[in-house]
Amino acid sequence: MGDSGATGALTRRRRATLAAGKGADLLPMNGRSAAVRQSSVTTDITRDNGQAKRNRSLETVQSKSKTEKRKNDIRERLSCHKTQESLLSSASGYNNYRGILNWCVVMLVRHKYGVLVDPIQVISLFLNDSYSWPACLVIVSNMFILVALYTERQLSKGSFTELVGFLVHCINLAIMLTFPAAVVLLVPSMTPVGGAVVLGTYTILFLKLYSYKDVNMWCREQSTVKAKTLARSLSCKSQTRDRKVFYPGNLTIRDIYYFVSAPTLCYELNFPRSPNIRIGFLLRRLLEMLFFTQLLVGLTQQWMIPIIQSSMKPLEDMDLSRMTERLLRLAVPNHLLWLMFFYGFFHSSMNFTAELLRFGDREFYKDWWCVNSETVTYFWQNWNIPVHKWCLRHFYRPLLRRGFSKMVSQSAVFFLSAFFHEYLVSVPLRMFRLWAFMGMMAQLPLAWFVGRFLRGNYSNAAVWISLIIGQPFAILMYVHDYYVLHYRQEAT
Template structure:
């Protein structure tokens, strides 16, 4: 009897120890509880919104965001005019390739072309009253992407001329002339060497390709997969409608109700509005990320048989702010690394100075794409972008692992609603309150 009792006691004690250990190592049930609570809380908010405002979704109303007059399309005309800058870059490179003009003259022509490429559309958007803020922002996005592409086009062709002049066949990885035929594991396309790449077909392929870094021979896929293309097309159509619906139904009423607390400087109500806006704003941002970087860019890449599909990496696992900015937008990161960061480092610039310069350029373009269409410049927005530098230093220095990842998510979830509310408030005050 005592022997059996002792055995049973040891068995119970062993089970107790195992149970205690497993309770601290397996959090699946708690995570599932968090997911269920998150879904229920957001479902309540969405139901409350429907009861309070009714159905606000109106796809036809979206057209008015791009057009004021159905017979006047200034943003579209502005985008068509961008072909002038593309042709200017192509014919400048052709003259440089045959030695008709010197490198100094070519650099001056590129300086004029790229400077005009930035300031011409912004001046047009600021001058024309018929262009809407959304239409202007879309046109400026196109011009900004074109600016980065033509800058890369200039650099790569210049590197190729340096190879030809020095009679070298290869360059280092930091200054490489990408003229080696590549494939995506299937079909190898015709090899192109400088200056055989200076054609209309080549430059327009690069303009529409989902990349910002120019290559003489891009990796190509063997064929267009129709099923893959249709899936991406369906996702594009579905998620763009979902974004429009969420903005109209969820964000617009919250933003409209936030104007009075901002005017009265009621800080408690301002914080409440900001937190209420954080949920739909972040949800829409995540949907936009998937719609643009996965669905849309893969659709374009598949249609153009473009082989490089690395448009993003695991930014959601970011433990530092720097890792997030390096992995959530791979095309921009590669461009900054290739045409900005490495050239600065090659000239002996300090690493932190080079990173600060990249944040400075990024802040400029973010403010450029928002302030010009809204026809207002806000120093706080520019400084808010630059605040990523001390935030990156703090997170990288003092926070690690899950704490760093939580800090990155908090900066994304809270930072964007603050910027949205302040931009809308300033726009409302400048264009409506001051006129009334």
Template sequence: MGANHEENSLRYRRAQSVTTAEEITEKEKRARRSQFDRPCHKPRDSLFSWTSEFTNFTGLVNWGFLMLTIGGLRLCLENFLKYGIRVNPFEWIIVLTGYNEGKNYQYPSIILLMYSVVPAVISLLIEKAIAADLFTQKLGVTLQIINLLTEISLPVIVLNFSNQEFSFVGITTVCMIYLVIFLKLWSYCQTNHWCRNGTRTKKSKSLRRQSLSAPNSKNSDHEKTDDMMGIVKYPDNLNLRDLLYFLLAPTLCYELNFPRTTRIRKRFLIKRIVEVIFGMNLILALFQQWMIPSVKNAVDPFSQMDVVRITERLLKLAVPNHLIWLCFFYLSFHSFLNLMGELLHFADRNFYNDWWNSRNIAVFWSTWNMPVHLWAVRHVYIPITEMGYGKGLAGIVVFFISAFFHEYLVSVPLQMFRVWAFLGMMAQPPLSVISKFVERKLGVRWGNIIVWSSLILGQPLAIMMYYHDYAIAHYTPK
């Protein structure tokens, strides 16, 4: 008996060896706690281990922001000492207003911006003609396609065949506005096409039911409810007021009845106005003081194909470029779109999702720009799959269209055709496959690192290549 008691004491004195902390059973825990040695240890993982489930890193986040602030201040002082103060708001006013464009103060960019309403009105007139049976549907669709292609091609035609001088900022703004109107009119025409077909199908079914039996009371009650709630139906939506509201609304997808808010929040509106004014000045100052010198200094390394210096320039340019991109994202998708939504009582404010947590490239492209993502899914991806084609082909078509318009926004203002933006976008599907593989093999964090790496390094590389080609074409002595 004594020997057995001594054996048991020895057994309890030390816990059985285990491979992981979770394998210690409750029985062993109770046995250890019943001893007189006042145990203070329990199965626990280190806080930096992923299995610890510890998430409160607020202090480290504060430390990171403090280090970034100190590093940013040092870079600012270095920039001021090296280049002096380059910020000049009056230069931006001249460029943005087009004061230096053309001769005799014709301001070609402003004229093109004013003309951008004309294709929208033409689209409305064509839709009204189709609804009134003045045009056949086939002829109307053909005219809409011609109108859309003419609208998106107009900046290219004017820029290349006119003797007017455009500032880079002016023609870039024109191309951006014309592209937005193109996407909106595409949605406008396609949505009205759906409504037209749906209305005709509904009428034909209703006539068949009436010829066979009494009118359906449920449909009549449903129509009365819609009328009481003020629901707009096709073709009552075909008016100038409805079209102008859609052109100004912070969305690319047309609907006959947008969700509306009941009032304008004055405090919210004032905050967004202040953010837009401050954000625009901050971006322009960063671009003028920090971005332009870094880009100019990258020309020689690219010309000499010096890999080490190119890498150094790329890393140096990545910081200001990424900072400006983040400021531009907040200014555009939060401040400006919320400002427009508040003024227009537009209730759907889902302009972005948590793209910063994207676990792979595909998730990033479906979360960071929700207006474009919804447009692509609604008007390209789903129609292609409904025609019987596969999802893979539909996704490639979406990226091809996106790549084409990215190149449009760069090559047209620069007046030189390059494919760097196009190739960058077409590289996203294979990069998405790689990021998904990394996510699956190494975990979500590494997939997210791939996303951030592509954002931080990919954009400045494209900017350096475009500026190099532009400088060689325009500033190299012949």
């Protein structure tokens, strides 16, 4: 009985202890009750769930952002044209010509020769010798166009692997550069003017077919990842009544010859199109083309040739003071002729072709002449938009995607440009002096110097001076070397 009573008392004490412990949980601890602590735990759980949701939402946004960025990159690669007017067209509404004032300060014009214009001499340059105007080489260029089209058709059907198609394109493009150059060098009757025209035609075609190859390859890449659509009109807000073309429906003779004829170097499946042909606009551009052609020929005979002829003696004697004087005298007419060529080619002739083809994107140049043109790179990026777009789309950005730095990629673009400048000058003259090549490569240190040390009107004037002095210097060097190589040897 005593043991059982002791056991019962111990059990009661244990229960009391447990009850006290449970009751203690109901008492405030550090100023908070159990209910409050339970609420805190619930709040923490809710906060964690909310943070997790926000993290998931952020990840979703980032994923969508990456996807959208990738889509924009694809659209940017596949489309680089939009419907717009040229800056010098009245419809563009552009009126910022303040940079011309700096040009006027730099330029001083004087004239002392009589009337030396002889149109018959220019016409006879192309008609006296039928072989001197190599139209046959321009006709042969159609073979390279058809080879590119055939290769792309075989690739679209799977008859060619990507490696085989790449090799065929490389061979086709390599022959395009070497074949006309070999003909110009080996055929004695080929004149420098005829050779320059042929090589210029083949160079343009080379850049076009390279773009044609790249864009169709991008379309095949997108088809392998099951893209929803491959029409590059996605980023083109064009006013057109034509139906859209999808890959491989673009691989037709009509499509590739439209691209070859269009005033652009960058291929697209669906170019922006203007609604109609404006006859008045077309006639104005035609009259400008005829006028500037005659003016360029006349001023070359009247102004340029006499200065060049009078420069031979100072160059032979290496008279530095007289050479500098001849260089400055040549700079004025050369630069005026260059400005006339710019307007006649980039505005008149390219707008004429675009109007005929209803090609909507008329941005062939930007305002490189304005006060914003304070760096050399700004000028090169804006004075020739078709070439700039090609370099950006098919050369500069691919190099960046492969991990090259901006400086290396920019240097590579200037190197490519320097190569084609030398190719278009040295081969027709049948001599290799690298003056054009070095002149283009010199733009890199010049761009660094102007961008680092000059500002405002000073940098803008420096850009103008580099354009005014650089070109006549290269012309004098080539003329002197050509004279020494041909006429001095004949005289002796």
